[in-house]
Amino acid sequence: MLDPKRLRADLEGVARQLARRGFELATDRIRDLEAQRKALQVRTQELQNERNTRSKSIGRAKAAGEDIQPLLDEVASLGDKLKAAEADLEQIQAALQEIYLGIPNLPHESVPEGRDEEDNREERTWGEIPRFDFEPKDHVDIGEALGGLDFDAAAKLTGSRFVVMHGQVARLHRALTQLMLDIHTAEHGYSETYVPYMVNSDSLYGTGQLPKFAEDLFHLEDTDYYLIPTAEVPVTNLVRDVILEPDQLPRRWVAHTPCFRSEAGAYGRDTRGMIRQHQFDKVELVQTVRPDESFEALEALTGHAEAILQRLELPYRVVTLCTGDLGFSSTKTYDLEVWLPGQGKYREISSCSNFLDFQARRLRVRWRNPETGKPELLHTLNGSGLAVGRTLVAVLENYQQADGSVLIPEALRPYMGGTDRLTPP
RNA sequence: GGAGAGGUGGCAGAGCGGUUGAAUGCAACGGUCUUGAAAACCGUCGAGGGUUAACGCCCUCCCAGGGUUCGAAUCCCUGCCUCUCCGCCA
Numbered sequence: 001m002l003d004p005k006r007l008r009a010d011l012e013g014v015a016r017q018l019a020r021r022g023f024e025l026a027t028d029r030i031r032d033l034e035a036q037r038k039a040l041q042v043r044t045q046e047l048q049n050e051r052n053t054r055s056k057s058i059g060r061a062k063a064a065g066e067d068i069q070p071l072l073d074e075v076a077s078l079g080d081k082l083k084a085a086e087a088d089l090e091q092i093q094a095a096l097q098e099i100y101l102g103i104p105n106l107p108h109e110s111v112p113e114g115r116d117e118e119d120n121r122e123e124r125t126w127g128e129i130p131r132f133d134f135e136p137k138d139h140v141d142i143g144e145a146l147g148g149l150d151f152d153a154a155a156k157l158t159g160s161r162f163v164v165m166h167g168q169v170a171r172l173h174r175a176l177t178q179l180m181l182d183i184h185t186a187e188h189g190y191s192e193t194y195v196p197y198m199v200n201s202d203s204l205y206g207t208g209q210l211p212k213f214a215e216d217l218f219h220l221e222d223t224d225y226y227l228i229p230t231a232e233v234p235v236t237n238l239v240r241d242v243i244l245e246p247d248q249l250p251r252r253w254v255a256h257t258p259c260f261r262s263e264a265g266a267y268g269r270d271t272r273g274m275i276r277q278h279q280f281d282k283v284e285l286v287q288t289v290r291p292d293e294s295f296e297a298l299e300a301l302t303g304h305a306e307a308i309l310q311r312l313e314l315p316y317r318v319v320t321l322c323t324g325d326l327g328f329s330s331t332k333t334y335d336l337e338v339w340l341p342g343q344g345k346y347r348e349i350s351s352c353s354n355f356l357d358f359q360a361r362r363l364r365v366r367w368r369n370p371e372t373g374k375p376e377l378l379h380t381l382n383g384s385g386l387a388v389g390r391t392l393v394a395v396l397e398n399y400q401q402a403d404g405s406v407l408i409p410e411a412l413r414p415y416m417g418g419t420d421r422l423t424p425p
Numbered sequence: 426g427g428a429g430a431g432g433u434g435g436c437a438g439a440g441c442g443g444u445u446g447a448a449u450g451c452a453a454c455g456g457u458c459u460u461g462a463a464a465a466c467c468g469u470c471g472a473g474g475g476u477u478a479a480c481g482c483c484c485u486c487c488c489a490g491g492g493u494u495c496g497a498a499u500c501c502c503u504g505c506c507u508c509u510c511c512g513c514c515a
Contacts (some may be wrong), residue, residue: 059443375472
């Protein structure tokens with residue numbers, strides 16, 4: 001959520017910045033509601049003040065043994081007036097809240113202008129795109145030939161957009177997770193966290209998935225519980241309603257969880273293979289930092305995610321999302337895109353974002369600023385480090401051999417019992 | 426699942442329905458004292474919001490949401506959470 005004070009003080013300026021990302025701010029309606037809010041709030045508080053004052057004097061009179069009936073008569077109508085004013089105020093505030101919760105974050109000035117992913121800006125590339133002296137297969141063919149990927153079984157057990165993994169491929173999947181967790185904890189200063197895979201709606205409001213993106217979530221019937229779409233939700237919510245001391249900052253967590261996404265609105269896209277699933281594993285990096293350090297932290301965080309790809313020797317590029325492609329809560333996002341020979345293009349494997357105080361305001365994540373002595377909002381960030389399923393896809397496709405086997409990247413071999421190759425049965 | 430107890434400020438812990446946003450202790454911060462520190466003593470010390478140029482004034486918050494009342498941390502209802510005992514279970 002944006003700062004309501006800022007919206008009041010500079011509505012037009014905020015509207016201009018939001019227009020960059022194609023969001024039209026309802027300035028007239030906001031101005032109108034804010035004016036009503038102000039008038040009603042002042043009136044309500046006056047009435048509350050009157051009630052408090054009179055009640056106190058009644059208390060005093062009673063203690064002094066005086067007849068309080070005349071005083072009671074005087075306040076007879078006050079209660080109704082106050083109730084009406086409070087109800088009106090609540091209604092206006094709810095209307096404003098609904099609008100405010102639907103406003104995305106402001107794009108940072110360094111974010112390129114653009115409509116969609118076509119306009120994202122490439123920052124750098126890393127690694128050599130592999131050349132094959134045969135026609136490279138995609139991960140579905142490779143994985144099925146290895147006996148390690150079974151989409152038909154998953155369709156029988158559940159439905160489309162799920163996968164069953166077997167044997168050496170299942171182990172490879174686990175090995176990737178272990179490698180990522182080990183690097184982030186041992187080399188990048190993150191502390192490992194295990195969190196619930198279901199969260200309540202408060203948590204989802206806090207990180208911004210609700211109220212706007214309910215259709216992307218799996219909701220458990222007759223409960224307030226949802227399956228997490230990313231570990232970002234439970235992990236960032238760890239500091240909801242918390243005031244951190246300066247020496248506790250920055251906080252860095254890494255968590256490995258499955259992620260559940262309904263993928264509503266993605267009907268025809270990536271229907272083949274593991275690229276877009278209802279359930280996938282992800283190792284997630286989350287940081288809570290001082291406000292003056294968040295852009296620095298974004299660069300570092302992105303580097304941490306890149307380190308995994310480098311360790312696996314997978315070619316990738318880094319792009320800055322343009323204003324039109326930027327996520328709802330983010331002010332700036334770098335996507336890491338790994339090269340997939342099966343598709344002959346780069347595909348997203350990590351998304352690293354700085355949210356400024358956008359999530360922190362909803363979550364009331366604060367620190368005690370020693371300069372002011374007051375609790376102030378922190379900045380939150382997160383990034384995938386990495387999406388495990390897509391990393392598996394990248395390994396299978398980039399390390400495939402003409403005979404149908406798949407080499408294991410050096411860094412993974414200790415996690416694979418020393419095996420250097422997956423071979424078809 | 427059954428029975429009971431409870432949820433108050435950073436922590437601990439009081440709080441007859443009426444000048445209680447909340448005693449007291451600890452912690453924290455500022456000061457006195459000291460070569461320095463400790464101890465002792467004095468003082469400050471919750472959060473959010475409205476209004477104001479500012480000083481200030483005002484409102485809200487004692488798990489959450491309803492209710493009773495002129496007035497609720499205190500009474501009633503519902504929900505959530507925690508603890509103890511029993512049952513079941515990985």
